[in-house]
Amino acid sequence: MSLEPALQPEPGTSDRLCPPEPTMVATHITKRFGAVVALADASIQIGNGEVLGLVGDNGAGKSTLLKILSGAIAPDSGTITLEGSEIQLRRPSDALHHGIETVYQDLALVDTMSAVQNIFLGREELSGRRGLRALNLVGDRSMRKQARQVLNELGVKVPSVNVGVKGMSGGQRQCLAIARAVLWGRKIVILDEPTAALGVRESGQVLDLITKMRGRGVGVIVVSHNMQQLMQVADRVTVMRLGRSIATRTVSDTSAQEIVGLITGAVPPDEHADQHATASVVGTPGS
Structure with missing residues (x-):
């Protein structure tokens, strides 16, 4: 098994203003x-090597959209x-097949x-004997090597x-779950509140890991209530309210105050928010 994209040469992270190629586009999801x-x-739209923040108040629709993109539930209408x-x-296996991995809060x-x-849980390498899984070989040399490598x-x-992971810190457990997602998620990794309940130091480790994922060409969607942390790592932020994507902002052209205003309604939504969400990525005109 090849480690894509974990073992690809890391491109320079100073190139963040160049427009990434669009990877996944979800439009008019209901x-x-x-x-x-x-x-x-x-x-919403997520590009190669882009970190997209997804924010909104409780009940805004973030969790439902996350579950749809993860294949946990099917949309009534819309296209992806x-x-x-x-x-x-239509099911989680569909998302996995397309290289989309999700790290939920429970890890x-x-x-x-x-x-x-x-x-390697659920993806153990085959033994080669009658095509059966050799569960006693979960920790064999090949898988240990790949785990260490990623x-x-x-x-x-x-x-x-x-x-055993039981004795690991919260930050180590979170980073392990994200590393597993990167190993298997070739295109998109979705993170649901990745720093919730973590201390400052452990949160910093997770944010560093998100930055490294961007550098390896992985599209990362981060659902978070921590605006300060999100503004540190995201390239763009899409705001949801009452089941709609009401605005998308490039981080370099906005502020945490404006994003909070969009969430609460103090700042009016974009007139054509759906077009803004899917028509541009970092560095493109109109972003």
Whole structure:
């Protein structure tokens, strides 16, 4: 198995103002749960090597949109394209097939398993004998090597890939979950509140990891309530309110105060917010 994009040469991060090629575009996404309209008209775009912040008050539709992009639930209407081709995300396996990985707040780590076992959980290498999975080989040389390699490439420090994750710090666990997503998520990684409940030092480690992911060409969507941290790592921010994407701003051209104003309604939304969300990426005209 090749480590894409973790082992690709890291391009210079000083090139952030060059427009990345669009990777995923979601337009006019709607979703109802009975009489409740969770998403009325949501549109976002994420480019190669771009960090997109997704913000909004509770009930704005962020979690629903995240679940749709992750394949956990299907939209009622709207389109999602990946590298120019329309895709259907009806189940999580569809997203995984297309190289889209999500790290939820619970991290989905098994405390009694080691780092390497968690990284390859459900994706253990085949034994070669009758095509059966050799579960006793979860920690074999090949997988240990790949686990160490992706962790080293991303600068994630853990006591050992063979040690159970139960004894790891919150920051180490978060970074391990993100590293697993990078290993398997070839195109897009979605992070749901990645620094929630972490201290200042551990949050800094996660933010550094997000920056490294950008440098390796991974599109990163970060859902966060921490505006200060988001403004540090994001290239653009899309604001949601009442199930709609109401504005998208380039971080270099906005402020945390304006974003908060858009969230609360103190700042009026863009007149054509859906077009702004999907028509430009970093460095392009009108961004």
